[in-house]
Amino acid sequence: MEVSSLEHTTTMEYAKELIEVAIQSMTKEMVDEITKKAIASVELIDDIAQPETIELLKKLPDVSESLSRSLDEIKKLEQTGSLQTLIEVAEMIAAAKVSMTSTMVLDIVEKAIAGVELADDLTQKGAIPLATNMIASFTEAMDEYEDKQPLSLLQLAKSMKDPNVRKGLSILVSFLKRFANG
Known part of the structure; x- marks a missing residue:
């Protein structure tokens, strides 16, 4: 028209x-x-x-789904109080960072490296399976003797006939000697 x-x-x-x-x-x-x-x-x-x-507005359609999920997660963190905890931890780290001297940082790094080296050494020597076995053995022993009286001296002496008991005690005595020497 x-x-x-x-x-x-x-x-x-x-x-x-x-x-x-x-x-x-x-x-x-x-x-x-x-x-x-x-x-x-x-x-x-x-x-x-x-x-x-x-440029940011042009990218928005490509990342909107991810951004939406991220905002949902942030909302959950806020509702549970975790977001505030994270903020407090970040503030604590920032304060520690400002207050640390280079000597302090070096000392912390050296200790962290020593800890990693110790963990690596223990892992290579089979500490994880050994610790797992020790925990399982301790749990079984505690369950076995939960309602029983301690062994008498005679019962302890008789248990020395068992080669596993002798081996375990030998390892324990050897460990205690080395541990005492530091």
């Missing part, structure tokens, strides 16, 4: 008159408030129109 130039002129004049009436009906305070909002809007548009913001 084509608009004739007479209709267009009439429409433009009507719009112009409408704007003039609206302007005349406004107080100075209303004009000031509208002007402030217009300036704030232009500044916001200018901030959004920055190249880095535009």
